[in-house]
Amino acid sequence: MTFDLFILEKGRSLDGWATFGLATMSLANTQPLSAALPAQMKLTMSTSSSSAFGFTNNGFYGIKVQPQNYTVSFYYRPSSGASVAGGKLTVGFRDTSGQTTFANATVDVSNASIASWSNYSVLLRVPSAAPTTQNTFFVEFPQGSQGDFEFNLISCFPPTFKDRPNGARLDIAQAFADLKPGYVRVPGGNDLEGPTIAGRFIWNTTIGPLQNRPGRPGTWTGYNTEGFGLIEFMTFVEDIGATALLAVYAGYSLNHQAVPRDQLQPYIDEVINEIDFLTASADDNPMGALRKSLGRAQPFNLKYVEIGNEDFIYPASSTYNYRWTDFYNALSRRYPNITFIATTTGNIPSPPVVDDHDYQVPMYFIKRFRRFERVSRTGPKFLIGEFAVVNDNDLYITSPFVGPRLVFPSIRSAVAESIYRIGFERNSDIVIGGCYAPTLQNIDNTQWTPNLLVFNAKQIVRSTSYFAQQLFSVNLGNIVLHSTATNSSMTHKSVRKGKEGDGKLGNLYFVATKRTSDNTLILKLASVDPNDTTVRVQVKDSQTSAEGQAYILSAGAGVDPSTVKNTIDNSTAASITTQVVSSKNGTFSITVPSWSVVVVTLVL
Numbered sequence: 001m002t003f004d005l006f007i008l009e010k011g012r013s014l015d016g017w018a019t020f021g022l023a024t025m026s027l028a029n030t031q032p033l034s035a036a037l038p039a040q041m042k043l044t045m046s047t048s049s050s051s052a053f054g055f056t057n058n059g060f061y062g063i064k065v066q067p068q069n070y071t072v073s074f075y076y077r078p079s080s081g082a083s084v085a086g087g088k089l090t091v092g093f094r095d096t097s098g099q100t101t102f103a104n105a106t107v108d109v110s111n112a113s114i115a116s117w118s119n120y121s122v123l124l125r126v127p128s129a130a131p132t133t134q135n136t137f138f139v140e141f142p143q144g145s146q147g148d149f150e151f152n153l154i155s156c157f158p159p160t161f162k163d164r165p166n167g168a169r170l171d172i173a174q175a176f177a178d179l180k181p182g183y184v185r186v187p188g189g190n191d192l193e194g195p196t197i198a199g200r201f202i203w204n205t206t207i208g209p210l211q212n213r214p215g216r217p218g219t220w221t222g223y224n225t226e227g228f229g230l231i232e233f234m235t236f237v238e239d240i241g242a243t244a245l246l247a248v249y250a251g252y253s254l255n256h257q258a259v260p261r262d263q264l265q266p267y268i269d270e271v272i273n274e275i276d277f278l279t280a281s282a283d284d285n286p287m288g289a290l291r292k293s294l295g296r297a298q299p300f301n302l303k304y305v306e307i308g309n310e311d312f313i314y315p316a317s318s319t320y321n322y323r324w325t326d327f328y329n330a331l332s333r334r335y336p337n338i339t340f341i342a343t344t345t346g347n348i349p350s351p352p353v354v355d356d357h358d359y360q361v362p363m364y365f366i367k368r369f370r371r372f373e374r375v376s377r378t379g380p381k382f383l384i385g386e387f388a389v390v391n392d393n394d395l396y397i398t399s400p401f402v403g404p405r406l407v408f409p410s411i412r413s414a415v416a417e418s419i420y421r422i423g424f425e426r427n428s429d430i431v432i433g434g435c436y437a438p439t440l441q442n443i444d445n446t447q448w449t450p451n452l453l454v455f456n457a458k459q460i461v462r463s464t465s466y467f468a469q470q471l472f473s474v475n476l477g478n479i480v481l482h483s484t485a486t487n488s489s490m491t492h493k494s495v496r497k498g499k500e501g502d503g504k505l506g507n508l509y510f511v512a513t514k515r516t517s518d519n520t521l522i523l524k525l526a527s528v529d530p531n532d533t534t535v536r537v538q539v540k541d542s543q544t545s546a547e548g549q550a551y552i553l554s555a556g557a558g559v560d561p562s563t564v565k566n567t568i569d570n571s572t573a574a575s576i577t578t579q580v581v582s583s584k585n586g587t588f589s590i591t592v593p594s595w596s597v598v599v600v601t602l603v604l
Contacts, residue, residue: 010220014041020098021045023054023141025488033075033117033152036205036214036342040075040152045145054089054140057154060098060135061444062457064127065093065102068160072105073121074139074154075211080114082147090140091156092124095132102130117152124156133457161237166210166232171460172440175453177240179466180473183433184237185245185385187230189309190219190254203274206230208294219254220447231291234300243303245341245383248274250308251323258319261326268330268360273333278302303403304339305331306355306385312344321347341383350380353432357386359401362416363394366528369419370507372427373498381430386437387420388450388465389413392562406450409465411554411574411595412561413450418468418597422511425472425524426503427478436469443568461571464564467553471576471599475551477513477522485510485535506532508592514604521548523600525592532557533592539604542586548602550581554593561595 019025028042045053052518072091080082087110092330093102103126112118137156141149147558160167161174176184187201194200199216206213206229215225228236237244248271251259259267273287278300280288288299307327311320325348328340342351358364367386372382392412406413417436424431452469453460462470484495484506495501503510507529513522527533553559553576564574581588592598 001359014442016057017041017055018057019043019053019055019094020138021051021141022049023053025055028150031077034211036212037152038156040150041154042153043141043149045141045147045149048144048146049141051143052140054138056094056136056138058136059133059457061442062340063093063130063137064133064457065130065135067126068159070103070124071121071157072107072124072155073119075117075119075152076109076112077117077150078109078112078114078151079148082107082149082437083145085142085144088142090138090142091122092138092140093126093130094136094138095130096134096136098136102128102135103212104128116125147590151266151571161236164232164239166227166229166236168228168232168236172453172455173236173240175462175466176236176439179470181240181242181435182476183243183245183304183472184240185247185306185433185435188234189247189386189437190251191224192247192309193219193253195219195254197257197259199586200249200253202249202270203230203277219594221445230274230278231294231296235296238300244300245304245306246275246278246302247306247309247512248327250320250327252308252311252316252319256315258316258323261322264323264326268327269325271331272334275302275305275331275338279335284446302338304341304353305335306322306341306343306383307331308343308355308570310343312346312357317344317346320344324348324351333561342380345380352382353381355383355385357388357437358384358420359386359388361391361394361397361400362389362404362412362528364397364400365389365416365420365490369423369504370498372423372431375427375430377430381432382434384420384424384434387417387434388436388438389416390450393468402501408454408565409450409452409463410562410566411464411564414464414468414553415526415561415595415597417465417527418472419528421469421472421502422509422524422526425511425513426480436465437594454566459568459571461566461568463566463575464553467574468597471551471553471597474523475522475524475599475601477515477520479510479514479516481514481521483512483523506533507589509537519604521604523602525590525598525600527592527594527596527598530594532594534589535592536589537587537600539583539586542604544586544602544604545584546582546603548581548583548588548600550579550590551599551601552577552579552593552596553598557593 023045026042027039029039032038035233088106088108093105105122105124107120107122192201206226213226220226251267276287279302280287282292282297311485340589341353343355345354391400391403436452438453441454443456484501508527510525555564591598
């Protein structure tokens with residue numbers, strides 16, 4: 001997750017940090033804070049200062065200063081002979097010009113030892129919001145101070161989701177919670193593999209005190225501090241009511257290196273320790289006891305584990321046979337109640353579940369509406385772990401990444417994805433879940449488009465695809481109902497399974513489910529017709545007369561659906577609208593707009 005965190009990155013550089021006044025800044029590596037963080041910032045003022053001095057950080061492409069409390073903390077060590085006039089530092093927020101201070105607090109460092117690191121923390125109270133995000137966090141020494149001063153793990157946290165330590169940024173976390181996802185893949189895909197074997201996600205370097213987490217270069221951009229580590233991630237998944245799907249490293253990294261078969265066992269043991277850490281009793285398992293020592297006595301409820309990521313891509317596919325086999329054999333014997341997921345079926349025995357990833361144009365998803373109806377029920381089940389329209393032009397169906405990439409999802413792309421999702425629901429006996437990907441994009445630093453949620457320091461934008469996904473996840477039934485459609489040239493009896501009228505009629509696609517907990521009918525429709533479509537719905541053997549709700553996502557009458565996108569500059573171009581649906585004796589009518597997604601809920 002991304003939050004307002006300022007942290008020195010493992011001593012690789014001082015990027016993001018700057019001095020003010022006459023002080024200078026450098027990296028030091030004598031007497032480091034920990035083995036995991038072998039270097040620290042050294043601030044030097046060689047003579048007694050005639051004015052205040054210090055250092056600043058402008059955040060992750062800006063800082064949104066709001067009227068709330070921030071927790072500032074840092075490790076600090078003065079050198080021999082160093083002095084702080086009055087014994088107190090000042091921390092706070094200013095604009096980038098340095099002329100306006102929005103909040104400050106003092107930290108008494110007079111008791112700091114030169115022989116060891118001291119940890120300080122202070123509450124920074126902000127009375128009113130800054131007008132822009134062009135702000136800095138600062139640490140200031142008073143006039144008359146002198147010497148060398150070392151710092152590490154400098155952070156400034158706003159309130160987090162559910163007030164969790166090292167937790168998630170509130171608006172981003174709330175967007176995830178509002179989505180009500182069925183599952184979240186932890187820690188992700190390519191980030192799991194890492195750029196090299198040594199740079200993979202190593203679970204036990206992401207737990208415990210922050211000073212013991214070394215971090216690592218990001219797979220795509222930036223640097224992973226691992227401040228939001230395995231426990232934080234798993235706790236977040238619980239907090240939003242989702243199920244964790246743990247992805248584990250399977251001996252292959254993005255530089256095309258695979259661990260030889262005779263060297264796999266340590267990596268299998270690493271995964272066993274990780275799963276034990278999450279699921280074992282704290283009373284009779286050393287990994288469970290470790291989890292308890294870190295503040296989590298209760299095991300996590302882990303139901304799904306995915307072995308590897310995208311091993312259908314060559315050359316990963318050439319070694320997945322032995323990697324899957326050895327991991328699966330060891331893990332499935334030890335954890336019989338966990339469902340294990342493969343990333344390809346190529347050259348391996350039939351796995352319990354296989355993860356498919358699809359990035360394409362709208363027509364690809366529309367044409368594959370019936371894909372899962374034609375899949376054998378005796379083979380593996382399916383997780384569509386990543387799917388998205390990446391190019392709105394159907395001419396590029398054979399090479400979607402060659403043509404112009406979508407920067408933001410559109411109504412057109414969201415509707416096509418929804419048709420694919422209707423296919424998931426209609427075949428939920430074999431499709432265990434599906435997920436749009438990727439989910440998060442900082443608009444100021446990214447290497448992939450489009451994404452479900454776009455954000456910067458100021459705001460978060462819920463895309464058209466987000467709203468479509470939300471319509472499906474919030475309105476979820478637990479029984480799939482038989483549903484057919486006919487027009488004036490058809491009869492109900494002529495509709496056969498898998499044929500026109502079954503889940504699809506012309507350019508209209510649909511699925512009906514029932515949520516038995518409150519006896520609610522949920523009808524999902526998606527239209528790619530250029531015209532509005534009036535649908536008359538009859539619930540067989542129902543005498544219900546009641547009012548329901550229709551939730552509608554559309555471009556609007558006469559608007560090209562490819563042109564409607566929620567962006568940083570126009571975050572509300574598309575949204576979900578509602579209207580009342582009146583049922584009489586189990587019958588109601590609904591107008592489905594051109595290129596739209598419509599969900600109707602009605603208590604039976």
